[in-house]
Amino acid sequence: MTQNDLLNISYASLDIARDKMTELLSERKPNYSLPRPLYNDPLMFRIDVEEIFQKEWLFVGMTSEIPSKGDYFTVEIAQNPVLIVRDADGSVNAFHNTCRHRGSRICLEHRGKVANLVCPYHQWTYNTKGNLLFAGTEMGDDFDMSQHKLRAVHCKTAGGFIFICLGENPPESDFDEFLATLEEYMEPYDVENTKLAVESNMYEKANWKLVLENNRECYHCSGSHPELLNTLLEWDDTNDPRASEEFLTHYQRMASEWDAEKIPHEHKSFGTRNRLVRMPLKEGTEVMTIDGNQGCEKLLGRIKNRQLGSLRILHLPNSWNHMQSDHFIVFRVLPISAQESLVTTKWFVHKDALEGQDYDPERLRQVWDATNDQDRILGEENQRGINSLAYQPGPYSQTFEFGVINFVDWYSDRVLNNLGEK
Template sequence: MNQNDILNITYPSMDVAREEVKHMLSERQTDYSLPRSLYNDPLLFRIDVEEIFQKEWLFVGMTSEIPQKGDYSTVEIAQDPVLIVRDADGHVNAFHNTCRHRGSRICTEHRGKVANLVCPYHQWTYDTKGNLLFAGTEMGDEFDMQKHKLSPIHCKTADGFIFICLAETPPESDFDEFLTSLEAYMEPYDIDNTKLAVESNMYEKANWKLVLENNRECYHCSGSHPELLNTLLEWDDTTDPRATPEFLAYCERMANEWDDEQIPHAHKNFGKRNRLVRMPLKEGTSVMTIDGARGSQKMLGRIKNDKLGSLRILHLPNSWNHMQSDHFIVFRVLPISAQESMVTTKWFVHKDAVEGVDYDTDTLRRVWDATNDQDRKLGEENQRGINSLRYQPGPYSKTFEYGVIDFVNWYADTLQQHLSR
């Protein structure tokens, strides 16, 4: 049996495991890393899936990946296949990608275009709103087509971002407030007029929480990310306790330039889960390429100033993003098993930009391909060390790792809330 099989088994000890997790989280030392089993135990991974990834809002992709009616994309959330499709009215819908006949996946490709959704097994056919159109005369005269629609998934979009929630009832939170602000901050980019230039999918042998922890600090950057630090300033934002007077003065000067062009930039937090903040890159650089020069000759939306730095968008539990003047990068993390994750990175450019003329994909992705691989190695070694019988939770630096503290506290608080209901 492999670790993925755990998701398909009902354990008589699940109630005991849930109580044990609640106890661990209530007794854990704050500002310290988590107990070992929360990083590597298959049964507790199942609890993560059920209580976090099946109940919280997740980032899955961008609307410009499915720009036309009938365009679709697919994704798996810990073995749950999901279908995202633009319907005949232009709306983005999400469904469980399982036929209401005998459960086969309906769309088997990563992306595609359809007039209708046809199951390849027995040709049951659905429209892009999920209605069953054809099941064959073999089902008999009393068969009710209306009772066999595709199973819908809660889906929300905000100026290009697509979020889904697998729960029957999404959790109450400040999520809608975040989406409203996200729309305002994304306005300059005109996402409807962008396109996917290239993407990568990186398999990482580490628990999904270790992937997020690594992302939430730059304590490791100087020793691990030479390509990234050609352009990235290590300070997370103007509230960073390490921020120097020179850095704060630089931020203020750039903020005045952004104000002149009506580019949103103020730091906004929505609890510990969501954050919006625009930060400048190193002086003399424009975007996160190896030399800091523009990666595409066509600017996005109404943007004219290529020194916009990076609009950093955080969405827990599974996404961080960098919006820049000429292209933007989105990152998505999905759990596979207790010690395996998938990190997807996508680069977007103006829809009229021509590959080989206006942009080169190798240039766009060079920095983050290197950075992702460096982070993969760090995460995998972190996982191997945590698997040691001698591992015990260690202290985070409140100066360098406050972002990690925020993430782990969000995770612990959210999991406890769900387990207590």
């Protein structure tokens, strides 16, 4: 069998898988979990990568991770290495981290600082705008450097968040409206004057959708997350159908304090993809530490009130976030394989805060390290059960699991829409 024969089989298999994906999503039962192949089949996973992670806007990091010219970090999205770099004019640029000569990765470290971007293979050199500056005389007199710039990746920033899209035509819809609201809600935190305090990376042997589904409900919290529930209230947002009168009264009391400080807090949704809402923590607690007391001596931005609760920011398909008075936490999920995902958690504090004096990294991360590991175990056991021949899609609770329903509906709609554009 020739290489071309193998390729033809591969392409044919993908076409069959796309048709099967369309069938499974079109015929799925509403308010039920997805059919088994969508959680564990390698071909279905490849379609997820192509139709979601190579076409939708993805959260990758924060602008304060690259505060100065030449600062960069890298990220790999399903075998697509990407480079995020701060330009001399202060803008944030994103490029495919692959040399235009013979394709080698250019920046090999996770983060660093450069004057120019130099490929380690043959020293082709680019500036932070992606322009090719040097390719050597070996390329000949007729070689046109202007035709060999780094390939740019669509990049947008708002409120300190960095989003990229690998697709040629990024989806717009209400994304810019979300970014404008994100800018408004993040203004009090002055993200440019924060710094990364600590970062964790956790590999979870579960499909990326199971990671997101687990995040979108707190139905499991009381039995699994004792550290988190020291401070976190189980309600998902102010529109949670389960919210008690006691909670709503607590929220209104805190909201009056936030209004006095001109801190945005009202629920804002943009379809089911993006949502912002400020939620109070348990009475008497300040931030998500093990005892609910401060995590950092220095408050963020213009914030004065330590009981700011948590500004919860959701961005599908790969991020949820908690913004608090003295530190904030961002989460990013990236697919690795049909049954493995990478969950990255980052904690940020005021840029002038001194480690060991103003904050203790271990104290900052204690609650979410425990919670992430608990969720990892839940996700991996969920994956093992779904792999069983006995698995069939099961019903979601429309009250306790409405966030999961929203995610699965969004995912299904986007895949069907993107497949339909082929």
